[in-house]
Amino acid sequence: MLMPGSPxxxxxxxxxxxxxxxxxxxxxxxxxxxxxxxxxxxxxAAPAPSAGVASPAPTVAVQRTAGEARTLxxxxxVPWSLAFLPDGAALVTERNSGRLLRVTPDGTVTxxxxxxxxxxxxxxxxxxxxxxxxxxxxxxxxxxxxxxxxNRVVRLTAEPDGTIDGAAxxxxxxxxxxxxxxxxxxLAFGPDGFLYVATGEAGRRDPAQDRNDPGGKILRVTPDGAxxxxxxxxxxxxxxxxxxxxxxxxxxxxxxYATEFxxxxxxxxxxxxSGGDYGWPAVEGVGERQxxxxxxxxWSTDExxxxxxxxxxxxxxxxALRGERLxxxxxxxxxxxxxxxxxxxxxxxxxxxxxxxxxxxxxWITTSNRDGRGEPGADDDRILVIPLT
Numbered sequence: 001m002l003m004p005g006s007p008x009x010x011x012x013x014x015x016x017x018x019x020x021x022x023x024x025x026x027x028x029x030x031x032x033x034x035x036x037x038x039x040x041x042x043x044x045a046a047p048a049p050s051a052g053v054a055s056p057a058p059t060v061a062v063q064r065t066a067g068e069a070r071t072l073x074x075x076x077x078v079p080w081s082l083a084f085l086p087d088g089a090a091l092v093t094e095r096n097s098g099r100l101l102r103v104t105p106d107g108t109v110t111x112x113x114x115x116x117x118x119x120x121x122x123x124x125x126x127x128x129x130x131x132x133x134x135x136x137x138x139x140x141x142x143x144x145x146x147x148x149x150x151n152r153v154v155r156l157t158a159e160p161d162g163t164i165d166g167a168a169x170x171x172x173x174x175x176x177x178x179x180x181x182x183x184x185x186x187l188a189f190g191p192d193g194f195l196y197v198a199t200g201e202a203g204r205r206d207p208a209q210d211r212n213d214p215g216g217k218i219l220r221v222t223p224d225g226a227x228x229x230x231x232x233x234x235x236x237x238x239x240x241x242x243x244x245x246x247x248x249x250x251x252x253x254x255x256x257y258a259t260e261f262x263x264x265x266x267x268x269x270x271x272x273x274s275g276g277d278y279g280w281p282a283v284e285g286v287g288e289r290q291x292x293x294x295x296x297x298x299w300s301t302d303e304x305x306x307x308x309x310x311x312x313x314x315x316x317x318x319x320a321l322r323g324e325r326l327x328x329x330x331x332x333x334x335x336x337x338x339x340x341x342x343x344x345x346x347x348x349x350x351x352x353x354x355x356x357x358x359x360x361x362x363x364w365i366t367t368s369n370r371d372g373r374g375e376p377g378a379d380d381d382r383i384l385v386i387p388l389t
Contacts, residue, residue, distance in 0.1 A: 063330060064313025066343055067387035072107045074379035079366040081353045083131045090364060095125035100164055103383060113164035117147045124178055127185025133193060144185045151176035151183050153197055172225035177202040177215040182244040191254050194220050194228040198245035205281040208241055216242045218258060218272060232275030241278040247309030249316060255335050259306035259318055267304040268295035297337055312356035313388045317363055319351035326351050350374045362387045
């Protein structure tokens with residue numbers, strides 16, 4: 001219950017469901033929201049956090065902490081994303097070169113293909129990657145990239161020897177707007193078996209509110225690219241009102257979280273529900289406005305510019321580009337968050353991709369110091385491995 005005179009209100013969706021969140025504390029640097037309980041906000045939504053009191057703190061069953069980081073691979077050029085194969089190796093995308101690399105746990109790097117049609121410019125290029133849940137039989141690999149006319153998602157097929165013909169593409173989603181900024185690009189298969197596609201609004205602002213425009217959205221599609229059954233609007237759109245989403249992650253309860261770049265004031269982590277409107281461009285950060293869902297937590301833009309994100313060991317792990325650090329966000333069993341903890345601050349520069357190993361025992365992290373905005377060292381860019389203990 002809110003106390004009389006409280007400066008904070010729970011956010012609400014346009015349907016008047018209490019699916020927003022309320023800040024526990026707000027400073028010039030950090031806003032943290034604590035959630036208690038879960039409600040279903042549509043017939044197709046994954047369990048979503050509801051508004052609740054600021055106390056007690058979220059219930060945490062197990063929390064793993066980060067061990068010492070080590071460099072697994074160096075000398076890469078803007079490794080944007082990675083996804084693990086069943087054999088424990090990872091496929092890595094290089095944004096500017098369009099190359100796909102296979103990286104083993106012992107640090108062996110093997111180029112396996114180059115994706116045709118990639119047109120790197122600004123923040124665009126070869127971006128996200130996801131390995132099919134049925135890879136053992138279908139050998140399918142999904143990548144998102146910026147092409148001549150749009151951003152798109154295509155399906156590639158790995159040969160038995162692991163090589164990938166980057167020209168043999170099956171288009172899964174096309175027509176996502178491209179720009180020198182805000183190309184989104186995150187890809188991930190959800191626990192429901194559908195492919196989630198994070199898109200940016202390409203700097204155009206208002207179309208993020210247009211449910212017929214694929215920019216500034218999270219899309220949910222079948223492996224062949226059709227709108228997933230149960231999507232809220234009968235299209236590929238799952239949520240909207242986003243500025244630039246890159247990181248996607250699910251907790252063990254199936255709740256979806258996404259990172260989002262703010263403009264000048266607040267970067268965000270959002271708890272995503274089916275059909276939710278996350279406010280851009282009308283709201284940046286916590287707006288407490290009818291019809292929009294407030295973020296789960298925010299940072300100032302110089303602390304974050306959040307890109308990749310993973311769930312492991314009871315926390316969300318968020319890579320910060322401008323903030324040049326890794327954020328550990330303790331996550332409760334009820335979907336609530338504790339106080340974020342900064343790691344690797346000032347040690348490795350810009351942190352881009354964050355992916356948990358399949359067994360959750362470690363994080364693989366990519367740096368992005370050769371993307372035109374960093375200060376690369378002799379070993380950049382790198383893949384780091386951080387054990388979770």
